[in-house]
Amino acid sequence: MDDSVEARPEKKVLLEDTGPEVENFLKNKPTKASLLDAASSQRRFGMGPVDAVPVQGCGANPMARVYSPEEVIRRMKLNEPPCFGSVEDTIREYNMFVTEHAELMSKVREDIKSRPHKTLRVAFIQWNALMIKPNTFQVLAPFLDEEKGFKPDEVDAVTIVLQENMKLDSRREKQLLENIQFVLNLLSTVPNWGPASITYLGNIRGTQAKTLLSPNTQTLIHIMRETHQPIKVCNAEQSIHGGEKGFVGAVFEFPNMGKLAIVGAHLKGWDAKQFRNVFPELLKYCGSTQLGLDSFSLGVVFGADFNEHLHAEALSHLYKTYDIAQYPAFARVQAASSQEPDNIKMTRLLTEALAEPLEIIESRYEPLLWSVDRLGRTVNVAGSGKMLPASLRQLGFRLISACYGAGYTYKWSRGCQYPAESPVLGHSPFSVLKRCLAPKVFSSPRGVGYLDRVVVRLASSSTETLDRMFETGSSTGVLPPTFASILKGVHVYDMRSDHMLLANIIEFLKTE
Numbered sequence: 001m002d003d004s005v006e007a008r009p010e011k012k013v014l015l016e017d018t019g020p021e022v023e024n025f026l027k028n029k030p031t032k033a034s035l036l037d038a039a040s041s042q043r044r045f046g047m048g049p050v051d052a053v054p055v056q057g058c059g060a061n062p063m064a065r066v067y068s069p070e071e072v073i074r075r076m077k078l079n080e081p082p083c084f085g086s087v088e089d090t091i092r093e094y095n096m097f098v099t100e101h102a103e104l105m106s107k108v109r110e111d112i113k114s115r116p117h118k119t120l121r122v123a124f125i126q127w128n129a130l131m132i133k134p135n136t137f138q139v140l141a142p143f144l145d146e147e148k149g150f151k152p153d154e155v156d157a158v159t160i161v162l163q164e165n166m167k168l169d170s171r172r173e174k175q176l177l178e179n180i181q182f183v184l185n186l187l188s189t190v191p192n193w194g195p196a197s198i199t200y201l202g203n204i205r206g207t208q209a210k211t212l213l214s215p216n217t218q219t220l221i222h223i224m225r226e227t228h229q230p231i232k233v234c235n236a237e238q239s240i241h242g243g244e245k246g247f248v249g250a251v252f253e254f255p256n257m258g259k260l261a262i263v264g265a266h267l268k269g270w271d272a273k274q275f276r277n278v279f280p281e282l283l284k285y286c287g288s289t290q291l292g293l294d295s296f297s298l299g300v301v302f303g304a305d306f307n308e309h310l311h312a313e314a315l316s317h318l319y320k321t322y323d324i325a326q327y328p329a330f331a332r333v334q335a336a337s338s339q340e341p342d343n344i345k346m347t348r349l350l351t352e353a354l355a356e357p358l359e360i361i362e363s364r365y366e367p368l369l370w371s372v373d374r375l376g377r378t379v380n381v382a383g384s385g386k387m388l389p390a391s392l393r394q395l396g397f398r399l400i401s402a403c404y405g406a407g408y409t410y411k412w413s414r415g416c417q418y419p420a421e422s423p424v425l426g427h428s429p430f431s432v433l434k435r436c437l438a439p440k441v442f443s444s445p446r447g448v449g450y451l452d453r454v455v456v457r458l459a460s461s462s463t464e465t466l467d468r469m470f471e472t473g474s475s476t477g478v479l480p481p482t483f484a485s486i487l488k489g490v491h492v493y494d495m496r497s498d499h500m501l502l503a504n505i506i507e508f509l510k511t512e
Contacts, residue, residue: 019135026179039144054429058403058489084317094367107475116512128499129165142503160221161264196223203239236285258297269307272391308374309449315343355431399456406491
C-alpha cells in the first residue's frame with residue numbers, strides 16, 4: 001500500500017507537461033551550446049522526466065521491401081505459396097526482402113546520383129503521443145542527440161505526424177512553430193529554414209473518456225528550407241465517424257520535382273479495408289480519381305500507428321521450430337507457465353533477445369523479429385483474410401521502415417521511471433528499459449509490436465522499373481525516373497506515451 005502511494009507522485013511528475021518551460025527557454029534564443037546542454041539536462045532544468053531522452057539508431061537496415069508471397073514463389077522457384085516453414089526458409093526470405101534489397105537500392109541510388117538529378121531529403125518524424133501536449137524538445141528529439149540522431153544539414157524538409165495528442169492553445173502553438181524554426185536554423189550550417197506550419201484533424205471525439213470536452217487528435221507539422229519551398233500545398237483529412245482514427249495529410253508541389261503526398265494516420269489495425277479507404281479521401285481533396293495515387297508524381301509517404309502487432313500464429317510456429325543452440329539468448333528466459341500460450345512464450349524469448357548486443361541482434365535475431373511482424377513476413381493463414389502488406393503492394397507501396405534492433409514501439413507503461421543505469425556499450429536503451437513494458441505485452445495477442453511505421457510509394461512507372469530490377473537481382477538497364485530510399489532511422493524512448501517516437505530520413509531523387 002505504501003509503495004503505491006509513493007509511486008503516484010513520481011508518475012505524475014514523469015507525465016508532467018513541461019512544454020511551457022521548454023518553449024520559454026527557446027523563446028529567449030539560447031546559443032547552440034546552451035541548447036544542446038539543456039536538451040541533455042532536461043530533468044535538471046525542469047524541462048523533462050530525464051536528463052537526456054534515450055535515442056537509438058536503426059542500424060544497417062532501416063528499410064525493407066514490402067513482403068510479397070508471389071515474389072518469393074518466382075525468386076525461389078516454388079510450386080506453391082510460402083508457409084511458416086523452417087527458420088532457414090525465414091532467413092532466406094529475410095535476406096531477399098531486407099539485406100539483398102538494401103544492396104540493390106544502394107546500387108540504383110549510386111547510379112542515379114552519378115548523373116544529373118534533383119534531390120529532396122525529408123525527415124519524417126512520427127509519434128503516437130498519447131494525451132501529450134507536444135513541445136519542441138519532443139518533436140525535434142531526433143535532432144538533439146548529436147551522436148545517434150540526425151543533423152539538420154542532412155535534410156531539406158521536416159514533417160512531423162502525431163496521433164492521440166492534445167491540441168495546443170493558439171499562443172503556445174505559435175511559440176512551438178517559431179521555436180521549431182529557430183532550433184533547426186541554430187543547428188544548421190546554412191540557417192535557411194522557412195516558417196513551420198501546423199494542421200489538426202477536425203475530429204469531434206477523442207480516444208479517451210477524459211477527452212470528452214477536449215478531444216485528443218492527430219497533427220501534421222511541416223517545415224522546409226527556403227531552397228525547397230513548395231509552390232502549392234493542398235490539405236486533406238479523414239475523421240472516421242467523427243473520431244480520432246483516420247488521417248491528416250498534405251500534398252506539396254515542389255518546383256522541378258513534382259507532387260509529394262505526406263500522410264499521418266491512426267488505424268485500428270487488423271483491417272486492410274480501413275487502410276485502403278484512406279486514399280479515396282486523399283484523392284478527393286488533392287488528386288485525381290483517374291490517375292489514382294499517380295496523382296502524386298514524386299511519391300506518397302504514409303506514416304501511421306498501424307496497430308499491426310506481432311503475428312500470434314507466426315510466434316507460436318517459431319516457438320515450436322527454433323533451435324536453442326542457435327539462439328542462446330532464449331536459454332536465459334525462465335520456463336513460463338505451461339498454461340501460457342506459445343505466442344506469449346515466444347514474445348518473452350524475443351524480448352530477452354532484444355537485450356543482446358546490437359551486432360548480435362542484427363546478425364542473428366532480426367530475421368526472427370521480421371518473421372513474426374504483421375508488417376514484415378506475412379504468409380497467408382488458411383481461413384483468414386489477407387493482411388495489410390497485400391494491400392500495400394496492391395496500392396503500389398514497396399518500401400517500409402524497419403527498426404527491429406531498437407525494440408518494440410508499443411506497448412510501454414506511460415510515466416515509467418527511467419532506470420539509473422545506462423546501457424552497456426554496444427547495447428540499445430531497450431536493454432535497460434524493457435522493465436517498462438506494459439503488462440499487456442505478455443498477456444494479449446494485440447499487446448506488442450512494431451506498430452509505428454512509414455511506407456513509401458513511387459509513381460507506377462518507377463515502381464515497375466524497380467520491380468523488374470528486384471526480380472532479376474540486377475540494377476543494370478533503364479533507371480527509374482524517380483527513386484526513394486530510407487537512408488537512416490532512429491528510435492526515441494520518450495516514456496510519456498505508450499508508444500515510442502520514430503524518425504526516418506527519406507531521400508527522393510528525380511532524374512533530369
